[in-house]
Amino acid sequence: MSLAYVILGLLQQENRSGYDLKISCFNGCINHLWTADQAQIYKTLDKLVAQDLITCTLEIQHDRPNRKVYSITELGKAELYQWLQSHQPLPVVREPLLVQLHFAAQLPDQTIIALLEQELHARSEKLRDCQAIALSPKDIMSSDRQQKMHQLLVDLVIRKEQTYIDWLKAALDSYRKN
Amino acid sequence: MSLAYVILGLLQQENRSGYDLKISCFNGCINHLWTADQAQIYKTLDKLVAQDLITCTLEIQHDRPNRKVYSITELGKAELYQWLQSHQPLPVVREPLLVQLHFAAQLPDQTIIALLEQELHARSEKLRDCQAIALSPKDIMSSDRQQKMHQLLVDLVIRKEQTYIDWLKAALDSYRKN
DNA sequence: GAGAGCATGTAAGAGGTTACATGATTCC
DNA sequence: GGAATCATGTAACCTCTTACATGCTCTC
Numbered sequence: 001m002s003l004a005y006v007i008l009g010l011l012q013q014e015n016r017s018g019y020d021l022k023i024s025c026f027n028g029c030i031n032h033l034w035t036a037d038q039a040q041i042y043k044t045l046d047k048l049v050a051q052d053l054i055t056c057t058l059e060i061q062h063d064r065p066n067r068k069v070y071s072i073t074e075l076g077k078a079e080l081y082q083w084l085q086s087h088q089p090l091p092v093v094r095e096p097l098l099v100q101l102h103f104a105a106q107l108p109d110q111t112i113i114a115l116l117e118q119e120l121h122a123r124s125e126k127l128r129d130c131q132a133i134a135l136s137p138k139d140i141m142s143s144d145r146q147q148k149m150h151q152l153l154v155d156l157v158i159r160k161e162q163t164y165i166d167w168l169k170a171a172l173d174s175y176r177k178n
Numbered sequence: 179m180s181l182a183y184v185i186l187g188l189l190q191q192e193n194r195s196g197y198d199l200k201i202s203c204f205n206g207c208i209n210h211l212w213t214a215d216q217a218q219i220y221k222t223l224d225k226l227v228a229q230d231l232i233t234c235t236l237e238i239q240h241d242r243p244n245r246k247v248y249s250i251t252e253l254g255k256a257e258l259y260q261w262l263q264s265h266q267p268l269p270v271v272r273e274p275l276l277v278q279l280h281f282a283a284q285l286p287d288q289t290i291i292a293l294l295e296q297e298l299h300a301r302s303e304k305l306r307d308c309q310a311i312a313l314s315p316k317d318i319m320s321s322d323r324q325q326k327m328h329q330l331l332v333d334l335v336i337r338k339e340q341t342y343i344d345w346l347k348a349a350l351d352s353y354r355k356n
Numbered sequence: 357g358a359g360a361g362c363a364t365g366t367a368a369g370a371g372g373t374t375a376c377a378t379g380a381t382t383c384c
Numbered sequence: 385g386g387a388a389t390c391a392t393g394t395a396a397c398c399t400c401t402t403a404c405a406t407g408c409t410c411t412c
Contacts, residue, residue, distance in 0.1 A: 001399070002274045009281035019363050033276045040400060042365065063409065065363040084282045085289055087296040088274035090304065096180045096266035098211045098331055103187035104262045105327035111263055118265040126268065149283035149290075152352070153276055156345045163341040167334045174330070179371070197391050218372060220393065241381065243391040270400095359412085366405080373398075382389075 002088075003044050004053075006034045008080040011054055011072040018042050018068065029150075032133070032157065045070060053079055109175050116175070120168040127161040134158065180266075181222050182231075184212045186258040189232055189250040196220050196246065207328075210311070210335065223248060231257055287353050294353070298346040305339040308332065 010016060010025050022038045025031075036044075045068075048054045053076035059067040072080070097119050104112055134154045138147055188194060188203050200216045203209075214222075223246075226232045231254035237245040250258070275297055282290055312332045316325055 002272065002277055003399080005281075006277055009277070012281075017363075018365090023362090030280075033280055034272055035270055035400095037401060039365085039367095039402080043399095061362090064361095065406095065408070067363065080281070081285075084278050084285065085292065087293070087300075088278070090300055091271065091273050092213055093269065093271060094180065094212050095269050098334070099180060099184055099187070100262050100266070101327060102208075102211055102331060103183075103190075103258070105324045106321065107259075107262065114263065115265070122265075122268055143284065146283045148352075149279060152349055153280060156276070156342075159341050159345055160338070163337050164334075167337055171330055174326075181371080195391075196393090201390090213372095215373060217374080217393085217395095221371095239391090242389090243378095243380070245391065357412105359410105361410080362408085364406085367403085368401100369403105370401080371399085373396100375394100375396085377394080378392085380390085382387100384385105384387085 001044075003034065003036050003040065004048060005080060005083045006030065006036070007041070007044055007048065008053060008072055008076055008083075011070055012077060012080060015069050015071040017059075017070065018045055021045075029133075032130075033153070048076070052076075109178055113172060113175050116168055116172050120165065120172065123161055123165050123168065127158065127165060130154065130158050130161060179222070181212065181214050181218065182226060183258060183261045184208065184214070185219070185222055185226065186231060186250060186254055186261075189248055190255060190258060193247050193249040195237075195248065196223055199223075207311075210308075211331070226254070230254075287356055291350060291353050294346055294350050298343065298350070301339055301343050301346065305336065305343060308336050308339060312336065 007021060010021060010030070016025075018038070018041050021041050022036075026034075026036050026041065045054070045056075049056050049070075052073060054070045054072050057069050057071070059069050061067060097115065100115055101112065104115065134151070142150070185199060188199060188208070194203075196216070196219050199219050200214075204212075204214050204219065223232070223234075227234055227248075230251060232248045232250050235247050235249070237247050239245060275293065278293055279290065282293065312329070316328075320328070
């Protein structure tokens, strides 16, 4: 379960509450690497506490609801560093569009073209989002190494979208010629 | 749930049992589009019967276990064709490697290089598998349209792997230079 | 007064994986 | 005798999503 390691990684940077994780991490940059919703974050935090990988401190607040602030333990750090160096199996990718195209092969060209066009539109939007991230101002707090890695990761995501878009355009061309 | 539609698509080609689906479909070409294990196939078949999208006929065999052969209903076909034309949201991709790299940024170069090399190895193997499929003999039974689509889909998968590999090599270069 | 922000959580369900169970036949 | 093939299924579990519930404060 990689989400557990994402959370360990985030807590190793800084102590945080479940709410912090959701709002300041999983709504930001990390969300492009690993999406997680609130329900699952809270559940995973409980699990990590049970495994002694993190600890929880209740922070009493008077004008706001109390917070449960989590910090990583030595055991948690060891677990994290070990995972960071272990080779993970290639993720399984399931793309509804490819299934649709496979079975739509015998349907009229117009159907196939419509599917491809819709996908092209969605992917183009996503590419614009990624390019916006690439150009967004850099976090002054982060190290050179961190910034270099960030650039590298954004570059991959952009390359992937660009490849998909190129393919969609080529596919559209070949169906429009008929 | 796209698996239901994959099964509808396969049953629309030909009547099949759960076992047929697992062995002759989800171990073959379809597996590259949508993996599914046996337990889930049986569960989904039950669900589709309950929804009147497919029907089941028991085929008595004497030297072998009986088979439950499923066929698609008119309702099922209607449901399938509608789905085939509907735009599906972009799938969420979660890549452990990218999370690892993100948090490994402050670790020694050697760690990062090792991760990239392992991934490069795995991706290169996958690319070879895909290229083998592209070159494998064509199914004489399938139509020209079907073959064209097949080529297009294989082409996408190859392009995606190639993009990933190019990126891995560039990333490796930039870390090895230090 | 309405809505947004802060902060926690539960419940229910969809989708997917792993492992186990059964029992006949065929092949080495 | 042991393994593979045929053919069905169940049980337990993991991951993730959606929706709901609570209750206080601050701003418009």
